[in-house]
Amino acid sequence: MRTVKPKKFLGQHFLTDLDIAKRIADTVDAFSDLPVLEVGPGMGVMTQFLKQKPRPLKVVELDSESVSYLRKTWPELEDDIIEDDFLKMHLDRTFDGHPFVLTGNYPYNISSQIFFKMLENKNLIPCCTGMIQKEVADRIVAQPHSKAYGILSVLIQAWYAPEYLFTVEPHVFNPPPKVRSAVIRLTRNATTTLGCDEALFRRVVKTTFNQRRKTLRNNIRPLLVELKPNADHATLLADSLFNLRPEQLSVADFIDLTRRLSIHLNQ
Numbered sequence: 001m002r003t004v005k006p007k008k009f010l011g012q013h014f015l016t017d018l019d020i021a022k023r024i025a026d027t028v029d030a031f032s033d034l035p036v037l038e039v040g041p042g043m044g045v046m047t048q049f050l051k052q053k054p055r056p057l058k059v060v061e062l063d064s065e066s067v068s069y070l071r072k073t074w075p076e077l078e079d080d081i082i083e084d085d086f087l088k089m090h091l092d093r094t095f096d097g098h099p100f101v102l103t104g105n106y107p108y109n110i111s112s113q114i115f116f117k118m119l120e121n122k123n124l125i126p127c128c129t130g131m132i133q134k135e136v137a138d139r140i141v142a143q144p145h146s147k148a149y150g151i152l153s154v155l156i157q158a159w160y161a162p163e164y165l166f167t168v169e170p171h172v173f174n175p176p177p178k179v180r181s182a183v184i185r186l187t188r189n190a191t192t193t194l195g196c197d198e199a200l201f202r203r204v205v206k207t208t209f210n211q212r213r214k215t216l217r218n219n220i221r222p223l224l225v226e227l228k229p230n231a232d233h234a235t236l237l238a239d240s241l242f243n244l245r246p247e248q249l250s251v252a253d254f255i256d257l258t259r260r261l262s263i264h265l266n267q
Contacts (some may be wrong), residue, residue: 004043004065012063015045015105015131017172025049027129027165027185028101034126035095039086039104039114042066044073046105051077058094060086087113091121102128108177111136115156118186122159126188137164137182149247151209155202158194158251160186196258204258208246216249217242220261228265236264 004014015021025046028036035056041047043066050057051074060082061067067083082089087110094100102125106114111132118128135148141162142148156162165183170176194201208219217237224233241257249257 004069013173013177014042016174021045022049024183028103031101031127035100037100037102040107044070060084091124099124099126104130106130106132108133128186131181131183134180134182137184144250151206154205154251161189162186194255196255197262201258212246216244
């Protein structure tokens, strides 16, 4: 059967090593009672192992050539192949509103967006596994006081416990990417609410890390002026906390900072 040609504009790098494909597929077994949604199955190298598991499986693929290949190769999956853009899907409709495990060999060019989509649907996705660029995986699992610690680290770790499972070398892909890959698993933690303004929390995290070399004082001041112009912010910003840089704050510290800013803004 004719194979699918990888498309650069879709960020496609097809995994060719069946042992690694099975290892990735098996990462979903931590939640064996839930259905699985696979993103970007391509020619189904992971799908063939996922469909052997006794649980509902759906795959979402944007590439029409890959969809055609999947339908011809596994006609039994016909009703479970979704030809769509994952980033535009209404995930509450995927399994009739029931929770599911998200997995895939994620396209490198949208992997961060996939995780932001996961966060928007965190109550539907208790577990997310899959393969991404190693650099992104390092950022997700990074701890404070490291160069890799940043926006993804804080926003994901606020809601999920991340695990770096194993590294994958470029030669097992077609075409080989110019970077190493990594397989991770994110498991929903016990947090149900951050206890702060969550929209402001996200904005504070993104604002401070966008200029990570600056102190919190220099990062936060423009945001305060925007949200509450003509107010006196000097007393708040005089606190020694604002001498720190964002990579020095834990998730809990960012939550406390957001609370303090909310109190100040509502005075």
